[in-house]
Amino acid sequence: MVDLYSRRRMANRIVVSLSIGAALLGITWLVLILGQLLIEGFGALSLAVFTEMTPPPGSTGGLRNAIFGTAVMTSIAILLGTPIGILAGTYLAEYGRESKLAMVVRFINDVLLSAPSIVIGLFIYEMMVIHMGHFSAWAGAVALAVIVIPVVLRTTEDMLNLVPTGLREAATALGAPRYFVIRRVAYKAARNGIVTGILLAVARISGETAPLLFTALNNQFWSTDLNAPMANLPVVIFQFALSPYEDWRKLAWVGALLITMAILAVNIGARALAGRKAS
Amino acid sequence: MTDVAAITPVSKERRIAASRWFAPSDRLFHGLTMGAAIAVLLLLGGVILALLQGSLPAFSKFGIDFIYTQAWSPARDNFGALAPISGTLITSFIAMLVAVPLSFGIAIFLTEICPMWLRRPIGTAIELLAGIPSIIYGIWGLFVFAPFMQRHVQPFLINTFSGVPVLENLFAGPPYGIGILTTSLILAIMVLPFITAVSRDVLETVPAVLKEAAYGLGCTTWEVARRVMLPYARAGVLGGVMLGLGRALGETMAVTFVIGNAHRIQASILSPGTTISATIANEFAEAMGATYTSSLMALGLILFLITFIVLAFARLMLLRMNQKAG
Numbered sequence: 350m351v352d353l354y355s356r357r358r359m360a361n362r363i364v365v366s367l368s369i370g371a372a373l374l375g376i377t378w379l380v381l382i383l384g385q386l387l388i389e390g391f392g393a394l395s396l397a398v399f400t401e402m403t404p405p406p407g408s409t410g411g412l413r414n415a416i417f418g419t420a421v422m423t424s425i426a427i428l429l430g431t432p433i434g435i436l437a438g439t440y441l442a443e444y445g446r447e448s449k450l451a452m453v454v455r456f457i458n459d460v461l462l463s464a465p466s467i468v469i470g471l472f473i474y475e476m477m478v479i480h481m482g483h484f485s486a487w488a489g490a491v492a493l494a495v496i497v498i499p500v501v502l503r504t505t506e507d508m509l510n511l512v513p514t515g516l517r518e519a520a521t522a523l524g525a526p527r528y529f530v531i532r533r534v535a536y537k538a539a540r541n542g543i544v545t546g547i548l549l550a551v552a553r554i555s556g557e558t559a560p561l562l563f564t565a566l567n568n569q570f571w572s573t574d575l576n577a578p579m580a581n582l583p584v585v586i587f588q589f590a591l592s593p594y595e596d597w598r599k600l601a602w603v604g605a606l607l608i609t610m611a612i613l614a615v616n617i618g619a620r621a622l623a624g625r626k627a628s
Numbered sequence: 629m630t631d632v633a634a635i636t637p638v639s640k641e642r643r644i645a646a647s648r649w650f651a652p653s654d655r656l657f658h659g660l661t662m663g664a665a666i667a668v669l670l671l672l673g674g675v676i677l678a679l680l681q682g683s684l685p686a687f688s689k690f691g692i693d694f695i696y697t698q699a700w701s702p703a704r705d706n707f708g709a710l711a712p713i714s715g716t717l718i719t720s721f722i723a724m725l726v727a728v729p730l731s732f733g734i735a736i737f738l739t740e741i742c743p744m745w746l747r748r749p750i751g752t753a754i755e756l757l758a759g760i761p762s763i764i765y766g767i768w769g770l771f772v773f774a775p776f777m778q779r780h781v782q783p784f785l786i787n788t789f790s791g792v793p794v795l796e797n798l799f800a801g802p803p804y805g806i807g808i809l810t811t812s813l814i815l816a817i818m819v820l821p822f823i824t825a826v827s828r829d830v831l832e833t834v835p836a837v838l839k840e841a842a843y844g845l846g847c848t849t850w851e852v853a854r855r856v857m858l859p860y861a862r863a864g865v866l867g868g869v870m871l872g873l874g875r876a877l878g879e880t881m882a883v884t885f886v887i888g889n890a891h892r893i894q895a896s897i898l899s900p901g902t903t904i905s906a907t908i909a910n911e912f913a914e915a916m917g918a919t920y921t922s923s924l925m926a927l928g929l930i931l932f933l934i935t936f937i938v939l940a941f942a943r944l945m946l947l948r949m950n951q952k953a954g
Contacts, residue, residue: 361848365741371733372742375820376750379757382768382817389771436664444658445665454665457672459943463871465878465935467905468675471912471928475678495671502668526650528657556761559880559905563913583763587881590767598771605764616759620752 383609390606393599398607403569403585406594412604414571418581419608422486422565423555425575426493431547434501441502442509443531455506462499469495470560478564486572486579489565493554500553504546508539541622548619552612558583582608679932682925685918694926700891702916707923709904709930711891715808716903716931719883720876722812727820727876728869734820735827736853751828758821766885769814770806774886777813778805782898800896806888808897814882819872826868830861830949864949870942878935880905904931 397411404410437454445451473492478484512535520530536543566578567585586604589597686694686707697708734754738747782803789795834857842856858865888900889910902910904927915921 357848357851361850364850364853368733368737368741371730372737372750375730375734375824376753378817379753379821381772382765385768385772386764433664433667436661437668440661440665444661450662450665454668456940456943458668460936460939461668461672463874463878463935463939464675465880465905465931467878467880467908468679468928468932468935471682471908471925472675472678474912475682475925476674498668498671526654528654529650531657552759556763558761558763559909562909566913583761583881586763586767587884590770590885601767602771605767609760609764612759612761613756616756 386602386606386609389599389602390609393603394606398600398603402571403580403589403600404596405569406592406597409596410600412582412585412600412607414568414580415582415585415604416607417571417573418486418565418568418579419555419583421573421575422490422493422561422579422581423551425487425490426497426554427547427551429491430494430497430550431501434498434546434550435505435543437498438502438505439509439531441506443527443535458499458502461495462503465559466496466557467559467562470562470564473560473564481576483576484564484566484578486565486575486577489561489579489581490575492560492564493557496554496557496560497550500550501543501546504549505539505543508542508546509535511542512538545619545623548615548622552615552619555615556583556608556612558587562587675932676929679925679929683922683929685922686926689919690923694923695930698891698893702911702920705917705919707919709923709927711893712902712904712907712927713930714893715887715901716877716905716934718897718901719808719812719815719887719903720873722809722897723815723819723876724869724873726813726816727823727872730816731820731823731827731868731872732865734824735831736857738824738828739831739857740849740853751825754821754828755825758825761881762818762879763881765814765818765882769810769882770885773814774805774810777810778803782809785898797895798897801894801899803898804888804900806886807899808887808901811883811887811901811903812897814886815876815879818879818882819876822875823868823872826871826946827861827865830864830868831857833864833949834860861949863945863952867942867945867949870938870945874935874939874942877938878905878931880909884909904928 397409399411399413399416401409401411402414403412437458441451441455445454469492473488473495477488477491481488516534516538517530520534521527525533561581561584565581565584567588568578568580570580572579582604586601586608589604590601592598690697690707694707694709695713696710698710699706699708700711701707738751742750782799782805785799786801786803789799838856838860839852842852847855883903884906887902887906889902889906890900891902891907892899894901908924908927908931912921912924915924
């Protein structure tokens with residue numbers, strides 16, 4: 350018969366080791382994925398990836414058009430989505446605060462923040478692709494912009510809330526009107542945080558595949574026409590990885606590596622920026 | 629800060645003239661921000677309306693039967709959503725079964741057991757991993773994990789459980805590699821950093837005094853975690869789990885690579901299946917005919933409604949937690 354004390358200690362020891370085991374297992378698992386990605390990606394990485402177009406099946410080539418397409422659509426999406434996100438975030442933090450409208454918008458935004466991205470793709474298909482009659486880079490960019498808005502809105506509101514009320518009151522006491530206080534005092538104080546939000550949005554959308562599948566589609570050739578389908582890294586990875594051709598699969602790994610590296614770099618940059626503000 | 633010295637005296641008239649613009653400008657800016665906020669509401673309304681409009685032909689043709697029939701035949705223009713719906717629910721359920729205990733273990737490890745100097749690096753790594761796009765998990769699943777499952781795990785499961793009632797049917801059939809179980813495990817890895825990050829944040833809000841009081845009474849780490857931290861942070865942890873569930877339900881790319889896209893409901897979780905998101909991703913761009921496209925839209929609508937309910941619940945829980953902390 351084991352006494353209560355040793356039983357409690359035993360239970361504790363079991364749970365602690367399970368917990369350490371979980372941490373080890375989770376981390377090993379994730380390291381395995383990243384390791385494989387590094388090995389396969391760097392193994393196939395070459396200069397041609399950046400200088401040549403996506404190849405037809407069975408021949409070598411690069412990802413130049415896809416990298417370009419992703420860069421273009423991500424930039425347009427950020428340009429479209431950021432102003433709306435920042436303005437709406439400003440409303441929640443500065444004007445709306447605890448009002449009914451602000452509460453509802455906050456809640457809806459949180460839901461949009463984690464809504465399935467493929468549904469956003471369907472939405473843009475119904476709104477744009479059908480009316481335009483064809484797939485286009487514009488549709489892809491707008492779909493991505495819909496994902497940008499909630500991310501930027503959320504961080505903008507959070508960051509504006511961190512600005513001390515005293516700063517605003519000081520400016521108001523000097524006779525500055527509300528909009529002036531917000532634009533020249535609050536935005537200035539929260540600038541790093543807001544930029545962090547935009548960077549997080551860039552990281553979020555540059556790997557999004559699902560909303561592009563039937564908006565921007567894909568394009569095997571070099572195209573700068575925003576009214577035509579445009580190549581982009583995620584969809585190229587998707588198509589190439591599922592193909593039976595060895596060259597295509599290699600390029601899929603390289604593309605995956607490029608996206609992951611870019612996203613990690615942007616995320617780390619965002620953190621560095623946010624950290625600098627805190628200190 | 630040099631601005632102060634640079635300001636030149638301005639005449640009274642000009643100051644008065646400038647102040648006339650204050651009220652209108654303020655109203656304009658107020659209106660502008662409010663418009664943007666309302667645009668977010670319209671966005672959600674737009675998504676729902678667009679999906680409703682898109683799925684109308686399917687629902688008017690099949691009626692409510694669409695939700696619980698299994699047929700999926702583009703050739704005969706006959707569609708039912710049961711297979712994708714059940715696939716989505718089953719894969720997410722198994723994924724949560726695996727991911728939730730693991731995430732809790734890691735979260736408790738990070739808040740109570742891990743040495744201080746390791747906490748930040750591991751915590752940061754997990755947050756960074758939560759940002760990796762799902763297509764990476766998908767490609768790894770297809771090239772590395774599915775072959776591994778096919779060669780080692782699935783034959784083992786089939787052999788072990790053959791002859792055991794119920795389980796025999798659950799782990800039956802040839803080892804394809806891809807399929808429900810493989811998908812669920814990939815989903816589990818994907819949502820793991822996510823649930824862990826939220827749970828850790830929530831567990832860290834537990835006041836130190838509460839924990840210290842419990843430790844002072846002689847509680848073990850497990851007892852503190854189980855009887856003090858979890859009850860305090862219950863709403864937040866539940867919110868985190870629901871957030872992870874919302875992600876698993878709507879996840880597309882990680883699933884599409886390894887699910888097998890088979891519109892059949894089978895007892896064995898080793899067999900290929902499909903989910904709502906995988907069906908849409910695989911078939912939408914090539915769908916011919918109004919009924920086919922509309923049926924896929926209807927699937928999207930169903931997925932959106934399911935995730936909306938889950939996410940709304942998650943946010944309510946997290947909101948309650950925030951009020952507690954604030």
